[in-house]
Amino acid sequence: MSDKYIKKATRHVNQNEDLIFERSSPGKKGYRLPPLDVPEVDYKQALGQAARADLGNMPEVSEMEIIRHFTRLSTWNYAIDLGMYPLGSCTMKYNARVNEVVARLQGLAEAHPWQPEKVSQGALRIMKILADCLLDITGMDAITLQPAAGAHGEMTGIMLIHALLKSKGNPRKKILIPDSAHGTNPATAAICGYAVENLKSNAQGMVDINALASQMNEDVAGLMLTNPNTLGIFEQEIHKIAAILHDKGGLLYMDGANMNALVGKTRPGDFGVDVMHLNLHKTFSTPHGGGGPGSGPVACKKALEPFLPKPVVMSKPDGTVGLDYDRPQSVGRVRMFFGNFGMHVRALAYIMANGPDGLRQTTEDAVLNANYIRKKLDGTYELPYKSASMHEVVFSDHLQSEKGVKTGDVAKRLIDYGFHPYTVSFPLVVHGALMIEPTESESLDELDLFIDAMQSIAREVNEDPELVKTAPHSTRVSRLDETAAARKPVLRWKP
Amino acid sequence: MRYLPKSPADRAHMLREIGYKSIDELFAPIPAEYRLTRDLKVPRQMAESEIIDFFRACAEDNASGYAVFLGAGAYHHYRPVVIDSLISRGEFLTAYTPYQPEISQGTLQAIFEFQTMICELTGMEVANASMYDGSTGSAEALMMAVRVTGRKGAVVARTVHPEYREVMLTYTQHQGLPITEFGYLENGRVDMADLEKKITADTACVMIQSPNFFGTIEDVAAVADLAHSKGALLVVSISEALSLGVVKPPTEADIVSMESQSFGVPLGFGGPYAGVMATKEKFVRQMPGRLVGETKDSNGKRGFVLTLSTREQHIRREKATSNICTNQALIATMATIYMTVYGREGIKELAQQNLAKATYAANEFAKKGKILFQGTPRFNEFVVQTKQDPHDINNRLLEKKTIGGYPLKRFYPELGNAALWCCTELNSKEQIDTAVQAVGQ
Structure with a gap:
């Protein structure tokens, strides 16, 4: 591939769209x-000192300009719609369009979260079927969709662990987290009030069972484990891991970010996991x-069920679906209303488009x-x-x-070469990591193109490393100065 | 399966290439006793038409096409069609977090515009790229105030949305951050004397909502003066963003935490929405969440990147400002398009219509019940106290395809038979008159 001398597409008007504020002028x-079908109200009179003078630099533009502005942007x-997006651990799979259509049906899209239960049965039924x-x-036995x-799910899960242990008399002090974990795991443990203790992986990239056994004690509330882990490796001794934790009264939390490797093939509840989150936007x-x-x-x-956030969606004896707020042991509410219903x-x-097969x-x-x-x-x-x-799969550089x-x-x-990059420099246990997750959405042809591209780049590294070090060469903007952005932050437009 | 782009021959070819005899060999790392040997108990594979039929039936089991007088943290506003037209473009819909700025300038510039508009509207100097929603954003604002001041605990008005308060309690209970609540007066505003009693030398922030849960606009400057005189920050929560079209922005606040659902985001039975956090420049390094900043590329061309990420979990891990990772980029983009459509004049005009509708409705309701919290300015919500239980009134209204106001007894038993009503530009005079009639029956 010799696109070395490709011209940058910067001259075209589409490529030089201004900020919307720079397109604004008074009166558009x-x-x-x-x-108005009711009497007008003079807001300055009605609100007095609380009245606003004007809306400053908010834009004034026509509909045509809005369509063009955001379309150009x-x-x-x-995007996945353009090609492969192999970001490891992010599971960039096809987003079916029927999902968008059904989410916009009037009775669902315009449902107010506090409208009476009897006129919310359709929405509640959707939540109940999804939960099941x-x-x-x-x-697992119980679930919250809230x-x-x-990361919000992680927080909820660790709060459940805290609540259960506390109900037994001692919430404990520490959470164990493998060195390959997502950054959200330690951050979550910290905001739940736990100290974080690092757990080393072994030469196979899995949890070191001996290290776990020696670090596990009555101070440890639980282990946050991603399985398959961020190296894409299934923790083969998962049953031993669970047993070591359970023997000392700890719990096993599973980060479900990588559930796309397991659905329909194995179930975390069967291999000893006590609590886990799912990422609906991944799997x-x-x-x-x-x-x-x-x-x-x-x-x-x-x-852990008694401690779930309230309300919980439940079937009622009369066949309707309702919300159970009467949960005295609940950790509380983690988000208003019922979560991201859409x-x-x-x-x-x-799930319906797929079925079990x-x-x-x-x-x-x-x-x-x-x-x-x-x-x-x-x-x-x-x-x-x-x-x-x-x-x-995780390679190194x-x-x-x-x-x-x-x-x-x-x-x-x-x-x-027309691909989105893989995840760069993560997991931290691999120096110079290239973390590649193709998902199921790629055809054999696309995979072969990606492999060709990666092999071609490896050749370029040997023949012309500068070409690679100054890439990309075909984009609207070249490498951006991130250091300057952080040193003197410009976080908003000013006239 | 129609989403999977492989033929049986492709799969056989790939297995041969990697030297495996069967797919099962790929799953050999899973101990045999944990492999699932049955089908999952989920609905069978359905045709697209069947899926649409199922959800259509669900949608019809919900109130559909009803007149809505509920607000209380989720507002029924008109959504210009260009919003869905634009955010349905695959390049916005199916992109990920803009970690690779060279091929994410669309999302990055849109968020930079969002941050700018939020600053303009709230009167703050910086705004982040969004939080999950207004409730979690309030909890994050409180924790931010703790980091800024080095103090512990908050004094929160009882007129802050009750579910925001529940969420804050859940977040803070694990961090040893006590929350004290303070009351409200007969005019609907916060009780300053009660607040003064409850602020201590350890109070990191005072939090109020304006317009508050009853729709009353608070005297932000007075609360700010009191909070600041005790060395505490003032956090102002805003659940009805459209109010900023006519209400003076809370410039005296140190942190503004806002729900932006009103800006073109569907009610959607409660989510997804998008929270926003805005603050003073000097506090930016204590702010959670993603931030987009302007910079230049190697040719000097303007571009945008995620910045100040050393605050965030993927770099700082357990020392991060928050565990938040995901923001609500697509929802923030919806809000950006909405704010652009209405713009400088339209947001004001729309807010004026809301104010006019609510004023008309409150005057009409006053003939049949008692309007509480008189004498202080309101935006588009007001509280009506009636002889009858508001649940009974609402049941009658459902027969007229109308969803009445929110009965307040659950959270404010002291108000008796009171309900919180909301009128937006979508409530016609006819709808209002119908509702008023039902109250009087």
Whole structure:
């Protein structure tokens, strides 16, 4: 591939869209309100000193300009709809359009969260059916759909652990977290009031059972484990891990970020997990939308059920679905109303489109894709851990760093080949990590193109490392000065 | 399965390439006793048309096309069609967090515009890229005030949304941060004397909501003076963002935590919404959540990046300002488009219509019941006290395809048969008259 001399597409008007404020001028309008059918009120008189003078620099533009502005901006984004987005641990899979259609049905999209239960039966039924599906998928006994995202689910789960242990007399002091964990895990443990103790992994990239046994004691509330872990490796001794914790009265929390490797093939509830969260925006295909909304339901075993956030969705004896607020042992509420209901709708639509056979096939394809990439790139990039891969594979930049090229450079060069980069420099246990998660959504052709690109970049590293170190070369903007952005932050436009 | 782009031959080819005989071999790392050998108990695989039929039936089992007089933290406003048209573009919908700025400038610039508009509206100097929602945002604001002041605990008005208060309690109970509540007066505003009694030398912040849960606009400057005189910060929570079209922004506050659902986000049975946090520049390094900043590329061209991430969990881990990772980028984009459509004049005009509708409705309700908290300015919500239980009134209204005000007894038993009513630009005079009639029956 010799796109070395490609011209940057910066001259075209589409590529130079200003900030919306720079398009604004007084008197332009993008709206018209219907005539008021009640008497007008002079707001300055009605509000007195509380009245506002004006709205400062808010934009004034026409509808045409709005469409063009945001459409142009959108074209500067990469997206799954454009191609492979192999961000490890982020599970960038296809977001089905039927999900968007059903979430916008009037009776759902315009439902007020506090409208009476009897005129909310449709919404409550959706939540109940989704809850039941997720319980069977995880092998758990009880669930809350309230948490708004993965990290919010983690917080809820650790609060459940705290509440159960406290009810037994001692909430304990520490949470054990493997060195390969997501950054949210230690941050969550900290905001729940726990001290974090690091747990080293062994040479196979798994939890070191002996280390765990020696670190586990009556001060430890639990272990936060991602399984498969962030190296894409299934913790094969998971039953021993659970036993070590349970023997000393601790609990096993599972970060469900990597559940896309397990759905329909195995259930965390069966292998000893006490409480876990799911990321509906990963495993269950709700769109990432440029970084949210997410949704992080938390499923748990019977012993933790009394402590779930309130309200809990439940079937009533008369066949209707209701909300149970009468939960004296609840940890409380973690979000107003019932969580990100719109994401619940989409996740259920995904489950229905798949069925049990489709969910299983999805998991199998996700794992097959990752292993295919691993096989084809092993040797071109160093594979630091040889243990079997599940849904993602982690290489290192060891071979490339001899030429001064880092994982971040390879990632930027990948952009020139039309792919979104993999996750860079994570997990921290691998120096210079390249963390690749293709998901099930990639065809054999796309995978082969990606593999070709990665091999081609490896050749470029040897032949012309500068080409890689200064990539990307084909984007609207080149490498951005992140240091300057942080040193003197400009966080808003000013006239 | 229609979402999976592989033929059986592709799968067989790939297995051969990696040297496996069967798919099951790929799952060998899972101990045999934990492998699931049955089908999951989930609905069978359905056609797209069946899925739509199922959800349509659910939607019809919900109130659909009703007149809505509920506000209380979730507001029924008109959503211009360009919002869904634009955010349905795959480039916004199916992108991830903009960690690779060269191919994420669309999301980054939209969020930079969002941050700017939030600053303009709230009168604050900096705003983040969004929080999960107004309730969790309030909890994060409180924890931020603790970090800024080095003090422990907060004094929170009882007129802050009751579910926001529940969420704050859940968050803070694990951090040894006591929350004390203070009361309200007959005019609906916070009780300053009670507040003065409850602030101590260890109070990190005072939190009020304005317009408050009863719809009353607080005297923010007076509360700020009192809080600051005791060395505490003032956090102002705003659940009805549209109020900022006519209500003076809380510039005296140190932190503003706002729910932006009113700006083009569907009611959606409670979510997803988007919270916002805005503050003074000097506190920015204690602010949680993602931030977008302006910078230049290697050719000197303007561009945007995620910045100040050393505050965040993926770098700081257990020492981070918060465990928050996901923001609500797509919802923030909706709000940005909404704020752009209405803009400088439209947000004001729309807010004026809300004020006019609520004023008309309150005057009409006053003929049949008692309007509480008179004599202080309100925006689009007001409290009506009636002889009858508001639940009975609401049941009658349901027959007229109308959802009445929120009965307050659950959270404010002292108010008796009172309900919180909300009127927006979507409530016609006819709807209001119908509702008033039912109250009087």
